[in-house]
Amino acid sequence: MAKVAVILSQLAGDLPAAKESLLLLLPLLLLFLLPLCFSIIRSGRRQGTKKLPPSPLALPLIGHAHLVGAHPHVSLRRLADRHGGEDGLMLLRLGVVPTLVASSVRAAQAVLRTHDLSFASRPQSICGEVLLYGPSDIAIAPYGERWRLAKKLATTHLLSVRKVQSLRAAREEEVALVINKIHGAAETRDAVDMSELLSKFTNDIVCRAVAGQSFRLKGRDRVFRELIDEALVLLSGFNLENFYPGLARAAGGLLTRSVRRKAENLRVQWDRFLDKLIDEHAMEKADGGGSDPECDFIHVLLSVQEEYGLSRDSIKAILVNMFAAGTDTAYQTLEFAMVELMMHQKAMAKLQHEVRSRVPKGQNNINECSLIGMTYLKAVIKETLRLHPPSPLLLPRVSLEDCDIEGFQVPVGTTVLVNAWAIGRDPKLWEAAEEFVPERFIQNEEINKGIDFRGMDFQFLAFGSGRRMCPGINFGLASIEIMLANLVYHFDWELPKGVDKIDMTEVFGLIVSRKEKLFLIPKTDMAPCAF
Numbered sequence: 001m002a003k004v005a006v007i008l009s010q011l012a013g014d015l016p017a018a019k020e021s022l023l024l025l026l027p028l029l030l031l032f033l034l035p036l037c038f039s040i041i042r043s044g045r046r047q048g049t050k051k052l053p054p055s056p057l058a059l060p061l062i063g064h065a066h067l068v069g070a071h072p073h074v075s076l077r078r079l080a081d082r083h084g085g086e087d088g089l090m091l092l093r094l095g096v097v098p099t100l101v102a103s104s105v106r107a108a109q110a111v112l113r114t115h116d117l118s119f120a121s122r123p124q125s126i127c128g129e130v131l132l133y134g135p136s137d138i139a140i141a142p143y144g145e146r147w148r149l150a151k152k153l154a155t156t157h158l159l160s161v162r163k164v165q166s167l168r169a170a171r172e173e174e175v176a177l178v179i180n181k182i183h184g185a186a187e188t189r190d191a192v193d194m195s196e197l198l199s200k201f202t203n204d205i206v207c208r209a210v211a212g213q214s215f216r217l218k219g220r221d222r223v224f225r226e227l228i229d230e231a232l233v234l235l236s237g238f239n240l241e242n243f244y245p246g247l248a249r250a251a252g253g254l255l256t257r258s259v260r261r262k263a264e265n266l267r268v269q270w271d272r273f274l275d276k277l278i279d280e281h282a283m284e285k286a287d288g289g290g291s292d293p294e295c296d297f298i299h300v301l302l303s304v305q306e307e308y309g310l311s312r313d314s315i316k317a318i319l320v321n322m323f324a325a326g327t328d329t330a331y332q333t334l335e336f337a338m339v340e341l342m343m344h345q346k347a348m349a350k351l352q353h354e355v356r357s358r359v360p361k362g363q364n365n366i367n368e369c370s371l372i373g374m375t376y377l378k379a380v381i382k383e384t385l386r387l388h389p390p391s392p393l394l395l396p397r398v399s400l401e402d403c404d405i406e407g408f409q410v411p412v413g414t415t416v417l418v419n420a421w422a423i424g425r426d427p428k429l430w431e432a433a434e435e436f437v438p439e440r441f442i443q444n445e446e447i448n449k450g451i452d453f454r455g456m457d458f459q460f461l462a463f464g465s466g467r468r469m470c471p472g473i474n475f476g477l478a479s480i481e482i483m484l485a486n487l488v489y490h491f492d493w494e495l496p497k498g499v500d501k502i503d504m505t506e507v508f509g510l511i512v513s514r515k516e517k518l519f520l521i522p523k524t525d526m527a528p529c530a531f
């Protein structure tokens with residue numbers, strides 16, 4: 001019993017309130033879980049001789065949840081190496097939830113291509129239901145017509161190549177602001193908080209595209225940052241409610257009351273924020289402003305609201321998605337790229353040489369035209385995404401029907417995780433798999449088109465693949481490329497005095513981040529930007 005209490009407290013993660021209520025509720029929890037366990041054993045027997053994917057030994061009640069730890073992508077790779085089959089499939093039970101883990105190219109292809117439709121939905125949770133209005137968003141909405149429509153709207157009116165190109169001036173302006181701020185720090189030889197600068201930059205780009213304004217201008221950026229952070233923590237998935245979804249219904253939701261309350265409180269704050277934004281846009285439209293409905297994404301959504309039968313809640317859900325999915329993915333990629341370049345000074349020098357040699361004399365910044373042909377820049381970004389995919393397990397999927405994968409039975413309702421991080425570092429697929437070697441993506445001085453992250457190569461899945469693949473690739477890459485090119489063009493970089501190593505400890509979540517902020521000292525003899 002004491003051991004179970006310790007394990008359950010680990011499941012509650014770092015949240016002290018969750019730990020407290022868990023330990024208090026332990027006896028009640030056991031009362032509800034025992035019948036559940038018997039029903040799982042009974043259903044196991046009913047499945048009789050059907051072959052399930054291999055599993056490690058499970059504990060009663062807990063299943064394999066205690067094996068997941070603080071860095072699930074890392075521990076799942078270790079487990080798959082030891083207990084998974086040759087085809088890279090492993091079945092775990094996280095609490096009471098059957099969870100299929102795909103850790104090889106073959107397994108990923110089976111899930112994301114061959115059986116894409118069977119796995120096209122997402123597991124549901126209280127936090128998702130509350131924070132994403134149903135959910136009626138794109139990223140965690142169940143598969144169906146509403147999801148298809150929302151994704152089509154975002155893809156067509158915000159994330160298409162044409163739309164992304166039209167945001168070029170906004171990106172160049174935001175880059176200039178960041179670069180000029182760093183020039184200020186370079187004069188005084190101060191260390192720059194790169195984490196803050198880069199996360200604000202990617203956030204400002206998304207806000208300008210979605211809401212037509214940077215939240216910095218109205219002083220809303222801090223509140224907004226906090227809202228995103230809190231939402232990502234609640235939605236991150238590896239928590240008690242996701243391991244025991246039946247608890248959400250048991251005893252009138254008594255055991256999950258605390259997490260529901262947290263999500264509801266946060267949603268009130270999101271509501272306040274989003275309602276204000278939407279009202280401002282509606283007023284602008286009524287006053288005859290915003291006459292071009294394509295001028296930002298909120299105007300687009302308002303202009304098609306009736307035609308597509310979009311409720312205000314659906315609009316809010318889509319907006320939360322864009323803000324949350326678009327900000328930290330690009331920011332973390334930029335930060336990890338700078339970290340890897342700092343740790344690999346030869347790669348930094350090579351990138352600086354490429355970037356600096358391609359800019360015509362007299363031009364004191366890199367604009368988007370200058371990026372064409374910057375092969376090494378693109379290779380650095382690809383290599384960063386291979387080693388540090390921001391969502392290392394993609395977003396979880398759930399099976400909509402019983403299916404047969406590589407000769408194994410996968411029952412309906414099974415959660416599916418694809419360990420893109422493990423596949424990207426598999427020594428059977430990549431030479432010097434753990435090393436940062438951008439050159440691996442270059443062939444005959446051109447970017448190697450053979451291995452790409454656009455969903456066709458299952459050894460490189462930073463953006464996922466199939467129906468639920470990321471629609472924001474072009475949007476994200478455009479911000480990353482222009483920012484990284486300018487950072488290394490304008491400055492030479494040093495670690496702050498007394499720091500000789502960069503701490504790579506990660507914090508797991510929907511988007512993995514580095515635990516420590518990145519501080520760097522910029523040096524330059526160039527003039528500030530003038531876009």
Ligand code: HEM
Nearest residue numbers: 138139325326329391394395463464465468469470472476
């Ligand atoms: C470096 C940048 C980015 C990376 C690495 C990334 C990665 C991912 C991944 C791994 C998924 C899950 C795919 C799957 O389950 O197969 C995803 C989904 C998604 N991403 Fe991104 N993303 C990035 C940028 C963006 C941006 C800029 C946006 C929008 C502004 C965005 C919006 C979405 C949405 C809406 C989904 C859900 C798609 C669905 O469920 O149908 N992402 N992204």
